[in-house]
Amino acid sequence: MAERNQTTDRTLSHAISWQISQPLPADCEETCFGQLRSVTFGYCLHIVHDVQCVRRLQIQTTEPTGDAKSQVNTFLWIPHLHLLTAKLTAWTTCKVTLNIILFNILACKRLLCSLVSALYLSNKPFSICVVFDQANFFDEYQLEGVAPDANEICLEVTPENLSRALRTSQNAKCVKIKLTKKHCPCLTLVAELPTLSSVSRVVTHDIPVDVIPRRLWHDFKEPRMPDFDVSIYLPPLKTMKNVVDRMKNLSNFLVMEANLNGEMNLKIETDLVSVTTHFKDLGNPPWGDDGSQGRSQSRDPEVMAHTRVDIRKLQQFLMGQQVNPSKAMCNIVHKRIIHLILLHEDVSLQYFIPAVA
């Protein structure tokens, strides 16, 4: 997490409100995978290696009035915010190694949770995006966003902390999640646990969060569907997981290829052995008549689109599946990205795994 400097509330909110009002500078560069942006002129967004060589997000700003550059952490505190929720455990049991999770709460019915991972094992992060409809999860839901025309809040939290808190409240009679300010902004989880006596037991967790300023929100929107070459339904995830687990013993890289005839192959190749698993009759999702299908429309159904990825990332995606999705599909951009989509009732989960050379 970004370091917390000592500063007064007043200075803080002053600096922050100034930031919110600034438009996004025109000169910004895409640093990696289009998720993080480096901007100049008054703000910097550094990608810093910490002692564990994990890329972290550390935001520096300048004081609005002075010339001295002081480091102020950009976290926002929106008072009087109440979120009530029922059990949200499906996505948090994901065991992937993540260091940032972004919570983007929209008042208009969608709870979007976007997970950005920057594993030090590779230079490019891969990202996961989960979207689900708050109406199906919450008994009560109140939100006051940043501004009337942007009724959203974007938070950053360590998934481990949130998942631990949710685990203790699995059997709770009722759970409330609130955004509060203690020594720093926190997601406060209050769980009322059942007891044998009439007096109930209340457990409170304060999970520190960072609030993401509005000008960075566009980085964390639900990712656009890439212009894929082939889209195909995934084979049974359990079979896929067994195969990938075994393949990981033999190689670090895997090639996934698929065609519009419902065929998918997973391949590894080393000096000692080559293994290819063939899945057939998987079916191809019938995407609507939009631009993203343009590339695949005139495609020969037999020709395979393939991408080579780090096998550990695919394995992590498969490990996290505790819920049987009602639909699981995969879009392949030839030699660029694998985009995996899981749909389960009203929850959607999207994973992006970039290609390696």
Add this chain to the structure above:
Amino acid sequence: MPLSTQSQTEGDNYVLVASLDNVRNLSNILKAITFKDHAIFNATPNGLKVTVEDSKCLQANAFIQAEIFQEFTIKEDSVGFQVNLTVLLDCPTIFGGSTVPGVATALRMCYNGYGYPLTLFLEEGGVVTVCKVNTQEPEEPIDFEFCSTNVTNKVILQSESLKEAFSELDMTSEVLQITMSPSQPYFRLSTFGNSGNAHYDYPKDSDMMELFQCTKTQTRYKMSLLKPSTKALALSCKVSVRTDSRGFLSLQYLVRNDDGQICFVEYYCCPDEEVEEE
């Protein structure tokens, strides 16, 4: 069988084709002799023999007769190659190696001859995995020259009794001593470890003893060489222990596979040279 979706270009050039409805009938036995990376495969019309050796003192052989396979076709008198056994054994479990009854991975193993990889076609539930394992020039397995005329001691036991002993062997002992005698203690396994000496005695009239033909001998074998044989022992139902006039040890295990068919695994071991045989 969906395995007919193999590559057509290689289809007619196989010198060896072996098929099994349940790959575990082969992989379980091979796991019992996997103490080194490399294994020498030798196929004849009688079946398949797989050999693993360690420092020229230990040799393990697994025999899988042609009858065990649903299909066993060989175009030459003898087909031999060497593969990395550890890598090879990662393949049969590619679908997770579940032991759910009724669900088995089928195998079709094909070899085109010298210089070609060993190709395994594995199928479960309509999904086919093709594994090509690179082969090497086969080394000549050592001939331990163990023949029945030189056998001085022979004991056949039910594995049950030995399994306990072998799983508890004191690994701090450098040697395992085998004593066989027509008089007490009959058949004894001894270890000499840091905590003391341990002896496992098997009387000749025990229920576990099926055959007992011994002259007096006491030989020591390196523990590190014999410990791998525990895997084969665990799979077996009977074991024969024989030593010859040079003190060489032959352990033969009778293994029943999932379908109840019989296969053999044997271990040959040289005696520990520091000790003079009696």
